[in-house]
Amino acid sequence: MKLSEIDANELSREQITKILFGNEQDNNKQGDCIFVYGGRGIERVHKAVDLYKQQRANYILFSGGLKYGKYTYPEAATMRDKALEMGIPIKAILTEELSNNTKENAISSLFTLENKFGIHTIKHLLVISVPWHYRRGMLSLKTYYPKWINYTWCPASYMKCQPDNWWQYPESYRYVMKEIANLVKFVREGQLMDIELRI
Template sequence: MMFSEVNLDNLSRQQITSFMFDSIGDDGKDGECILVFGAKTIHRVQKAARLYHNKRAPKILVSGSAARWGKEEESEAIWMKNHLLNFGVPEEDILLELEAANTTENVIASLMVLQRSFGLNHINRLLIVSSPYHMKRCHLTLTTYMPDWISYTLCPDDRESGQGDNWWKNDRENARVMKELHSMQKYVQKGILEDLPFQ
């Protein structure tokens, strides 16, 4: 059965956990750049800084506009950059994408930044940072819109709640997972994201 056909309301916790979290994890491989999907959450910034300092990639690309926060607010990318600087990441190693207002735009707008900074033909692997519940959609969006020669190492942030072994124990994280699951299916049904097998 394909994901677009699944009745999400009939899924068990085990089925949801398997689909959303089982294929998500750091495989230990290095890449050319760390791509951080936009949000004003310190967990993602801490994860990206740790990967950088561990020499997993020489650059960090932070993506996200101020669209969700209001015109007078600081963009997600600038917010993350400022925190990365506080974590000791040099400014010259931080790339900015300032236009994206959602996950699809994070990927599409980051393509241009990556092209201008590296040349897409020189990128073999990206390290991807986002919240655990968001990683499945990030990966699906990347495989839908990015060149097919690029591989991904998936590096969810290290928050205590919201991981694959405990997401249902926290009401906020439980709600995020369920909302994400329904959003992903809606985008697949609309053709925004590629469909995928559901097992």
């Protein structure tokens, strides 16, 4: 079944989990850069710092702006400041501070990568976001980025929103149900590439 053909209201809990969280495991590969989707949670920064200290990549790119004016300080700058406090050198940090959502995170960060490295030199990105953002985060990159770039999914650690427990917590449940509705909506609108899924 194509993702665009899915009725989010008819999905079982297991199907929602499979679609949103995926089953991709960290393959421990090296990357040209650690790409962090926008967000306020410290968990993303912890994951990026861990990967950097494991020498998986020499640079971290934090993405995220003011969220349509919701914040007065860009998400990317907040994450950068936290990473600096954790010992990451400023020369290893890139920021993209214009974007307001996932699609904009991806597109705006493409220009940051081009300006720093030349996009033609990028072969592999380590991708960080919240666990339930796997499908939309990866589809955004695969829709808008050059086809030669490969990705390793490295979700931040959210103990109360894992594939085996997200429905047990009201806040996590709301996040996940909103995410599945948005995912299908954006695919149907053509903002994200459509894919075949076995659910």
